[in-house]
Amino acid sequence: MKINAFVAHDAAKPLVSSQIALRPLQPQDVKIDILYCGVCHSDLHMARNEWAVSRYPLVPGHEIVGRVRETGAAVTNFKIGDVVGVGVMVDSCRECHFCQQQEEQYCEAGFTATYNGIDKHTGDSTWGGYAQNVVVDQHFVVSVPQNLPLAGVAPLLCAGVTVWSPLRHFKVQAGDKVGVVGLGGLGHMAVKLASAMGAEVTLFTTSPEKGADARRLGASRVVVSRDADQMAAAQTSLDFIIDCVSAPHDLDPYLATLKTNGRLVLVGIPEQPHQAPDVTPMVFRRLSISGSSIGSIKETQEMLDFCGEHNITADIELIAGEAVEDAFARMLKGDVKYRFVIDMAATRW
Numbered sequence: 257m258k259i260n261a262f263v264a265h266d267a268a269k270p271l272v273s274s275q276i277a278l279r280p281l282q283p284q285d286v287k288i289d290i291l292y293c294g295v296c297h298s299d300l301h302m303a304r305n306e307w308a309v310s311r312y313p314l315v316p317g318h319e320i321v322g323r324v325r326e327t328g329a330a331v332t333n334f335k336i337g338d339v340v341g342v343g344v345m346v347d348s349c350r351e352c353h354f355c356q357q358q359e360e361q362y363c364e365a366g367f368t369a370t371y372n373g374i375d376k377h378t379g380d381s382t383w384g385g386y387a388q389n390v391v392v393d394q395h396f397v398v399s400v401p402q403n404l405p406l407a408g409v410a411p412l413l414c415a416g417v418t419v420w421s422p423l424r425h426f427k428v429q430a431g432d433k434v435g436v437v438g439l440g441g442l443g444h445m446a447v448k449l450a451s452a453m454g455a456e457v458t459l460f461t462t463s464p465e466k467g468a469d470a471r472r473l474g475a476s477r478v479v480v481s482r483d484a485d486q487m488a489a490a491q492t493s494l495d496f497i498i499d500c501v502s503a504p505h506d507l508d509p510y511l512a513t514l515k516t517n518g519r520l521v522l523v524g525i526p527e528q529p530h531q532a533p534d535v536t537p538m539v540f541r542r543l544s545i546s547g548s549s550i551g552s553i554k555e556t557q558e559m560l561d562f563c564g565e566h567n568i569t570a571d572i573e574l575i576a577g578e579a580v581e582d583a584f585a586r587m588l589k590g591d592v593k594y595r596f597v598i599d600m601a602a603t604r605w
Contacts (some may be wrong), residue, residue, distance in 0.1 A: 260605035261387035262577050264314040267305035273605050276315060276387065279378050283330035284393050287342060293385035294319025294410040294570070297441065297502070300584045302372055306527075308540045309373055317385030317598075318344045318370040319413040320573045321406050333392050339400045341560065343413035344550045346370050346382055346396045359397075361421075372602045386577060388605075391449035398557045401564025410568025411595040412560060413491045415491060415570060417551035419446040419498055420559040423453065425548065428496055430454025435497035435513060436475070439466045442500035442523060443570060444594040447473045449559075450498075458494060459474065460510065469593070473571075480510065492516075492541075501523050507533045516541040523548050524551060570595050577603035 257481055263274040281287055287576030299316035301307050307373065320342040324334050334340060347368035348360040355363050368374065368393075383390065400409055412540060419442055428434060434455040436446040443459070451457045451474030458477040459470040467478040479486045490513045497510055502524035522530075522545065537543060551559065571594045575583055583596040 259388045261315045263317065263382065264303040264310070264582055265312055267303075267310065268313075268447075269380055271316075271386070271404040273302060273578070274313070276313070277382070278377060278391050279302065279380075280375060281326060281328050281391060282393070283328040283361050284395070285373060285391050286324050286331055286334050286340070286394050286593075287323035287326040287389060287391050287396055288342065288397075289325045289389055290320055290385055290387060290600050291323040292321045292407045292410040292600065293317040293598045294428060294572075295575075295580060295583050295587070295598065296414050296416065297587060299384075300387075303584070310472060313481050314372055314381065315383040315386055316371055317387070318342070318496075319415070320370070320385035320390060320411045321410045322390070322414070323398060325389065325576050328394075332395060333394045339402070339406065341369060341398045341409065341556075342385070342390060342392050342396065342398050342457070343398070343417060343556055344370055345553070346392050347376060352464060356485065358554050361550045361552055363484075373512065386580065388600065394405070396553055398560055401560060404564055404569055407574055407597050407599065408572050409560070409563075410597050411445070411570035411572065412563060413511070414550065415441045415558065415595060416445045416449070416563065417556045417559050418442055418523050418548070419500065420562075421551035422447055422498060422523065422546070422548035423450060424555060426452060426496060426519060426546075428455055432456070432495045433493060433515075435460060435494045435510070436583070437450045437472075437481075437497060437499040437510060438501040439463075439470055439594075440590075441592075441595045444473055446500055447475050448568050449562075450497070452562070458490065460506070487513070494518060497521065498523060502526055504530050505529045506531060511537055511545075513544055514541070514543055517543075519544045519546060521546045521548050565587070572597045574599045574602070577605070
């Protein structure tokens with residue numbers, strides 16, 4: 257079946273409206289009418305082949321919210337009309353240690369990405385959410401709470417679960433003092449989720465003007481990281497830090513703000529490595545640096561349920577699909593608070 261999508265045909269050319277073919281519905285598949293799709297910075301990287309792994313034609317988009325249009329014969333989890341979400345993964349090996357313990361994001365064979373992955377049924381590339389429809393195995397589809405505005409749910413499928421996963425895995429709880437580095441798509445969700453968990457949140461930012469917004473989102477303290485006095489005042493005050501910045505930067509000043517046994521978790525991936533941290537304070541205060549990648553399907557559902565209970569969605573700006581290149585340009589300038597979301601109903605194909 258042919259559908260409309262916004263397609264990258266070349267790294268040097270803008271996305272254009274084109275038709276693509278969806279794979280035939282398999283017994284475990286659901287076909288989804290896409291309502292909204294978030295615009296993640298990784299979509300821009302992939303469209304421009306900045307990670308040198310893009311295969312063209314390419315349809316970006318892995319923050320998908322839609323309505324089930326059709327189900328395969330073996331589908332038991334969903335029915336026609338259900339509102340559902342699809343995130344970064346649409347398949348995995350299902351057999352390795354990590355898949356067996358419901359951590360598909362660490363699949364030893366490598367999970368199948370929602371777009372630019374290899375569809376095991378066809379051998380062709382998977383198509384993302386900048387499109388009218390998507391076909392996905394039911395195991396990689398999640399239910400969306402009925403009470404949330406759907407456009408604001410879309411970024412939760414990537415940005416939300418990427419920060420939720422380490423907060424849950426490392427057992428952040430009420431009363432903990434949590435630092436968040438960077439107030440972008442990931443950082444603003446980290447502030448919202450950690451504060452809703454009952455943590456006392458400190459935002460680190462290079463931009464003093466972001467302070468008021470950080471407090472609106474749930475931060476109780478804002479530290480301008482370029483201000484030596486403010487950083488000194490924050491030393492040994494935090495239990496846990498989630499670092500959402502994707503540019504290389506010095507980790508030592510943030511390690512200095514951790515208490516003994518504190519942990520710094522990296523969720524941003526810089527184009528160049530961070531400089532190696534000073535191990536001395538790590539040894540003498542038993543500090544740890546960890547990484548975390550997106551989240552499992554189980555974690556994604558738990559995160560959505562939590563957001564439903566606490567009325568949490570992303571702060572977004574709605575756009576039509578034909579405005580995605582303008583959105584990319586504004587993302588490069590940091591001109592978005594805090595996620596663009598494509599409204600398929602407003603899109604002209």
